[in-house]
Amino acid sequence: MKTVKSPFKFSGGVHPDYNKELAREQPIERMPLPAELVISMSQHLGAPAKCLVKAGDFVKRGQVVGEKNGFISVCVRASASGKVKAVEKRLGPAGGKADAIILDTAAKPEGEQEPENGPILQPLDWKTASREDLLKRIEEAGICGMGGAGFPTSVKLNPPPGKRCEYLVLNGAECEPYLTADYRVMLEKAPRIRLGVEIMRKILGGPAVRIAIEANKPEAIKAMEAAFADIDGNVEIVVLPVLYPQGSEKHQIYATVGRIVPEPPALPIDVGCVVENVGTVAAIADAVELGEPLLERVTTVSGDAVATPKNILAPCGTKYSDLVAFCGGEKTPPAKVISGGTMMGFAVSTLEISTTKTTSGLLLLSPKRVTQYVSQACINCGRCVRACPMCLNAAEIAKAVESDDIKAAEDAHVMSCIECGACSFSCPAYRPITQFCRRAKNSIRARMAAEKAKAAAAAKK
Amino acid sequence: MTIAIICIASVGLVAAVVLAIADKYLSVKEDPRIGMVTAALPGANCGGCGFPGCDGYARALVAGTAPNGACAAGGEACAAAIAKILGVEATATEKRVALVKCCGTRSEAIRVGDYNGICDCNVAAATAGGDKGCTYGCLGYGACANVCPKGAISISDGLAKVDKRLCIGCGKCVTVCPKKLIELVPASATIHVLCNNPDKGPTVRKVCGVGCMGCHLCEKNSGGKEAGHFTFDGFLAKVNYANPPTDAQIVAKCPAKCMSEDPHFESGH
Amino acid sequence: MKPKETAAHYILSSSPHTHSNSSVSRIMLDVILALLPTTAVGIWFFGMAAVWTIAVCVSTCIVTEALCRLAMKRENTIGDLSAVVTGLLLALNLPAGIPLWMAVVGSVFAIGVAKQVFGGIGMNPFNPALAARAFMLISFTGPMTTWLKPICHCKCSAEAGVVDALTTATPLAAMKGMFTAEATASATPHAHKAIEQIPSLWNMLIGNMPGCIGEVSALALALGAAYLIWRKVITWHIPAAFIVTVFVYSLIAGGAPAYAQVLTGGVMIGACFMATDYVTSPITAKGKLIFGFGCGLLCMLIRQFGSYPEGCSFAILIMNAVCPLINRWTQPKPFGAK
Numbered sequence A: 001m002k003t004v005k006s007p008f009k010f011s012g013g014v015h016p017d018y019n020k021e022l023a024r025e026q027p028i029e030r031m032p033l034p035a036e037l038v039i040s041m042s043q044h045l046g047a048p049a050k051c052l053v054k055a056g057d058f059v060k061r062g063q064v065v066g067e068k069n070g071f072i073s074v075c076v077r078a079s080a081s082g083k084v085k086a087v088e089k090r091l092g093p094a095g096g097k098a099d100a101i102i103l104d105t106a107a108k109p110e111g112e113q114e115p116e117n118g119p120i121l122q123p124l125d126w127k128t129a130s131r132e133d134l135l136k137r138i139e140e141a142g143i144c145g146m147g148g149a150g151f152p153t154s155v156k157l158n159p160p161p162g163k164r165c166e167y168l169v170l171n172g173a174e175c176e177p178y179l180t181a182d183y184r185v186m187l188e189k190a191p192r193i194r195l196g197v198e199i200m201r202k203i204l205g206g207p208a209v210r211i212a213i214e215a216n217k218p219e220a221i222k223a224m225e226a227a228f229a230d231i232d233g234n235v236e237i238v239v240l241p242v243l244y245p246q247g248s249e250k251h252q253i254y255a256t257v258g259r260i261v262p263e264p265p266a267l268p269i270d271v272g273c274v275v276e277n278v279g280t281v282a283a284i285a286d287a288v289e290l291g292e293p294l295l296e297r298v299t300t301v302s303g304d305a306v307a308t309p310k311n312i313l314a315p316c317g318t319k320y321s322d323l324v325a326f327c328g329g330e331k332t333p334p335a336k337v338i339s340g341g342t343m344m345g346f347a348v349s350t351l352e353i354s355t356t357k358t359t360s361g362l363l364l365l366s367p368k369r370v371t372q373y374v375s376q377a378c379i380n381c382g383r384c385v386r387a388c389p390m391c392l393n394a395a396e397i398a399k400a401v402e403s404d405d406i407k408a409a410e411d412a413h414v415m416s417c418i419e420c421g422a423c424s425f426s427c428p429a430y431r432p433i434t435q436f437c438r439r440a441k442n443s444i445r446a447r448m449a450a451e452k453a454k455a456a457a458a459a460k461k
Numbered sequence B: 001m002t003i004a005i006i007c008i009a010s011v012g013l014v015a016a017v018v019l020a021i022a023d024k025y026l027s028v029k030e031d032p033r034i035g036m037v038t039a040a041l042p043g044a045n046c047g048g049c050g051f052p053g054c055d056g057y058a059r060a061l062v063a064g065t066a067p068n069g070a071c072a073a074g075g076e077a078c079a080a081a082i083a084k085i086l087g088v089e090a091t092a093t094e095k096r097v098a099l100v101k102c103c104g105t106r107s108e109a110i111r112v113g114d115y116n117g118i119c120d121c122n123v124a125a126a127t128a129g130g131d132k133g134c135t136y137g138c139l140g141y142g143a144c145a146n147v148c149p150k151g152a153i154s155i156s157d158g159l160a161k162v163d164k165r166l167c168i169g170c171g172k173c174v175t176v177c178p179k180k181l182i183e184l185v186p187a188s189a190t191i192h193v194l195c196n197n198p199d200k201g202p203t204v205r206k207v208c209g210v211g212c213m214g215c216h217l218c219e220k221n222s223g224g225k226e227a228g229h230f231t232f233d234g235f236l237a238k239v240n241y242a243n244p245p246t247d248a249q250i251v252a253k254c255p256a257k258c259m260s261e262d263p264h265f266e267s268g269h
Numbered sequence C: 001m002k003p004k005e006t007a008a009h010y011i012l013s014s015s016p017h018t019h020s021n022s023s024v025s026r027i028m029l030d031v032i033l034a035l036l037p038t039t040a041v042g043i044w045f046f047g048m049a050a051v052w053t054i055a056v057c058v059s060t061c062i063v064t065e066a067l068c069r070l071a072m073k074r075e076n077t078i079g080d081l082s083a084v085v086t087g088l089l090l091a092l093n094l095p096a097g098i099p100l101w102m103a104v105v106g107s108v109f110a111i112g113v114a115k116q117v118f119g120g121i122g123m124n125p126f127n128p129a130l131a132a133r134a135f136m137l138i139s140f141t142g143p144m145t146t147w148l149k150p151i152c153h154c155k156c157s158a159e160a161g162v163v164d165a166l167t168t169a170t171p172l173a174a175m176k177g178m179f180t181a182e183a184t185a186s187a188t189p190h191a192h193k194a195i196e197q198i199p200s201l202w203n204m205l206i207g208n209m210p211g212c213i214g215e216v217s218a219l220a221l222a223l224g225a226a227y228l229i230w231r232k233v234i235t236w237h238i239p240a241a242f243i244v245t246v247f248v249y250s251l252i253a254g255g256a257p258a259y260a261q262v263l264t265g266g267v268m269i270g271a272c273f274m275a276t277d278y279v280t281s282p283i284t285a286k287g288k289l290i291f292g293f294g295c296g297l298l299c300m301l302i303r304q305f306g307s308y309p310e311g312c313s314f315a316i317l318i319m320n321a322v323c324p325l326i327n328r329w330t331q332p333k334p335f336g337a338k
Helices: A131-140 A181-188 A190-204 A218-228 A249-257 A278-290 A320-326 A383-387 A394-402 A406-411 A422-426 A433-460 B002-025 B032-040 B053-063 B075-086 B121-126 B143-147 B172-176 B201-207 B217-221 B249-253 C024-072 C082-092 C100-113 C128-139 C171-177 C181-185 C189-197 C201-206 C218-230 C237-253 C258-263 C267-274 C285-305 C312-329
Strands: A002-005 A028-030 A036-040 A064-067 A082-091 A097-104 A167-172 A208-214 A235-240 A273-277 A296-302 A310-315 A336-339 A346-348 A361-365 B096-100 B113-116 B153-156 B159-162 B182-186 B191-193 B230-233 B236-239 B259-261 C010-013
Touching: A028 A181, A036 A082, A131 A190, A131 A278, A167 A181, A167 A190, A167 A249, A167 A278, A181 A190, A181 A218, A181 A278, A181 A296, A190 A208, A190 A218, A190 A278, A208 A218, A208 A249, A218 A235, A235 A249, A249 A273, A273 A278, A278 A296, A296 A320, A310 A320, A320 A361, A336 C010, A346 C010, A383 A394, A383 A422, A394 A406, A394 A433, A406 A433, A422 A433, A433 B121, B032 B053, B032 B075, B053 B075, B096 B159, B121 B143, B143 B153, B143 B172, B172 B182, B191 B236, B217 B230, B217 B249, B249 B259, C024 C082, C024 C100, C024 C218, C024 C267, C082 C100, C082 C128, C082 C267, C100 C128, C128 C312, C171 C258, C171 C285, C201 C218, C201 C258, C218 C267, C237 C258, C237 C267, C237 C285, C258 C267, C267 C285, C267 C312, C285 C312
Parallel strands: A002 A235, A028 A310, A167 A208, A167 A273, A208 A235, A296 A361, B113 C010
Antiparallel strands: A036 A097, A082 A097, A296 A310, A336 A346, A336 A361, B096 B182, B153 B159, B191 B259, B230 B236
């Protein structure tokens, strides 16, 4: 095992103010169980889980309350014991509504008190368990990518026939400003990450392992070096330069391994790589060794409008208002509340939204930390083109979408856009370029869906 | 001088011969009916029929691959003229106009955030679900107004309104609305329910002062369930335009004040 | 009755939620700062005439932009300082002694016709200052080709302190003659006379020679360009391609010494400040190199074969017209594209 500097540097990228010092020294703190949890059926990428309980039911911690609904889907388990008050549609952080279980955690069923200790799933010995058993365990535990996208992990670790995983890349970059959850996980749970890596290596058939960490986290690098010191096989810690968006899957693969993932619909597995967030890896270790499904995660609550920024270990379904209360409440009334980081996070309208398996951060920003984007004329300075990590002509795409020419935007490869926000960040005319790209992508996706539906209807005839 | 006249005349003669030959052997054969049908169509090129412009629809009609009554802008007169040219039966169509089924202006419906971004409803709806308290309601950023080929839609106080006099029923606004709250209704219908929120009454009241509460009074006052003038989607009343109500009194009796008699003129509601 | 709004009203916007704090006015301010050395040198050598020309151009540009935006019923954009930059650049491209009313006409053309008519900042196809200069050259050829002799500040010679001494001969006129073989081949009296008219290297660097207000001092312009590259306002591609092309061309073509072709006339100010205008130059690095090369080539071709001794303005204007095509040819290759 050795530590190396990243051999490749992708073109583009920006340097936002990171502001990580607000929360980086705060150790992971478990918050007391909130009185009410709102557990969404859609905490992952893909089809929402099918709700199995109804109002009035009592559920136990770890019980499956939403079953996997399709191939690209993940099951949902109750993050705490309690009584289901209602099952209704609730607003999620991205603005969509999904079915959610409103759980009263204080309520207990009448009769005998069942002891709540003991593992929820049967602990497995990864050394003797088969690959299929390990994958099944990951699926049962409801694990999805915890970095933000939420792709079902059991699907990712099971490449289709004909595709082999040559490199397992651990994403410890955490390039988003303010967020320090992954940093603390690496610092405090490095042995769990190591166990997770051993398990994943077995599932994937022994690929080389590259652990990607940005250079601004030296203590995390040391902790991971210590945990991985005596691991066998081709394992390297790759120190990445501090550059946003270093944590982007495609750019991480390029920076560590030098392979370029082709444009969509190609995926990392097409170049023999699987990228997984360090939090997900630790969750895999817990699911296999301890029989503990994914029920809680570390969320960084930060920003200059919150009294005490913290890295909170909270059950999935905790309301944002409870998180903020645990941090001492609001120091000043925030002008903006963001679920995620400042570059790719979602602005939300209320603190009544609850955490999911992918909520890495909650930011409360005061007015002076908020920028208003107004669409002024493009002065062709080219900063966005230089900043784009996907090497797109962002200025041309923005101008095309502004004049409703979605076809020109598609020709300029807007579907390759990863919506990282580097373009808007660097634009001196404060143009909302990322929003223009999103508009083009949504329009193109809608058109492709309509065409697909039309073709399916025609084929049926 | 004479030489000049002879030269020019012979050039003219040669050109005439060439053109005559070209007209006979190089001409593109086109069915003359295409030109006649195109002339009969309104010429708005709005695409409401689903074909690329009036010329595209004319070609499809002559080729027999298009239904007769697809031109909403031309209406009955146009369909009849086309039928006459093609020598087929005219399919009757009634003029339809667009109706924005929401009356929640900024003065009546709450907003839950300050939207900062591109002035477009689809983009605004994708940002935290929109800044309106009612997630089914009109956001008022003008996606429908921008796409209307006749400029029939205007935005006032955060709400879109269609002017029936200008609307040709092409349906572009229906497709572009992210909340799917614009509907093409018969132009002759006068009573409408201007709401799109199927939630329970108290839930609606929390976000809008003029939202439909599902009290069923409109149904009761127009002859009850048997009369069939209204259907209900959850707690949202919907006018049955195949069998519309005719008594204007039910508009005044609606407690939520979300019904309107012919709201397509600016003075409506 | 409208229900009560929630107490907290957050700003809802699409990501990103932060910004680099760059702005158009900050960029324009950097350009103005970069032009200060050459402005100062111009005033030093050409006196009050230069001061008046600069003042009139800048103020007319600002007023024209404000009035145009008012007439177009659009928001006022003089706050982004681009009109100030256009006025300053136009003034620096004019002879110091130009009648002020001509400077006013040129400024109105620069902003009113070459910029606002197209929709304002970001929409103009041609560099407004250069378009105005070309317009003035064609409309007022005499005054535009009559330059002041630089004021001699040393107290030694007879010309010390004399201002407003008119002259039409610039080094470029002499250098044009030097392209013909007989002038350079041998040490004929004609050749000597031509070479004498070329200032010394020192004078070219500090600006002690006749010419437009801002184009004389190569050193001051280089200083400004270095500042802009350091501040990341411009990149090195266009100035380097332009200057290297001019240098190599004049090495091959002969005539005046290559360094003289670079340091006299409008090449320095053109390469560093006029050709690098964002709106009218290509957006990718490759495009910028092609653009700079084209400007340099055309400039030298006009200098050698055209009727004018100076080809810089027209070269850049022609390349401005070709810029959309260059952009189309030099699209960046997306990451992962075949």
